[in-house]
Amino acid sequence: MSLKERINEDMKSAMRARESARLGAIRLLLAAIKQKEVDERIELDDGAIIAVIDKMLKQRKDSIEQYRKANRQDLVDAEQFEADLLTTYMPQALSAGEIDAIVTAAIAASGAHTMQDMGKVMAIAKPQLAGRADMGAVSALIKARLTA
Known part of the structure; x- marks a missing residue:
């Protein structure tokens, strides 16, 4: 099942369960995906959908930070709920060792020596x-490796 199909199925299950907060967050995600598809006149694959979700997560993190500064815990909670939901659609994060190995291999493959x-x-x-x-x-990490 593609990521888009999974998101649509989750929307249907949220509708059936009458989970309005979850449904609203999923609809926001689907709207962002649809907007990107309309703007670029393409059908997004899983990689492009992950990029959309990543962008939305960054926006949520920025909003949470701003709301905390303004002492608006109600808005922090709402944004955190959306961020948690969006995170469920992201692939599993890599460990520091795996990231290090990929960066090392990329430096070797490119023959990079300087910034x-x-x-x-x-x-x-x-x-x-x-x-x-x-x-x-x-x-x-790459900057540190290339300047060392």
Whole structure:
């Protein structure tokens, strides 16, 4: 079953169970997927859907941070609920050792030695890590390796 089919099935089960909060969050996700498909005139595959979910997760994290600063716990709880739901559709996160191994292999495959080669390394590593690792942390790891 594709990721999109799974999301649609979860929406139907949330409707049957009358879980309005869960249903609303799933509908937001489906709307974001549909918007991307309409904008680009394509049918999104699982990888592209994961990218949409990842973007939505980043937005939720930013919102949670802002709401905490404003002492709005009700809004923090709502955003956290959506973030938790979105996380269920993401692939299992890689361990630090697995990320390290992929970065090491990408550096070796690209023949990178300096910071100017970082783009080559990222191009090799990103497809394997997208949605499964924090790309900011991966970028910092690659920078540390190339400057050392």
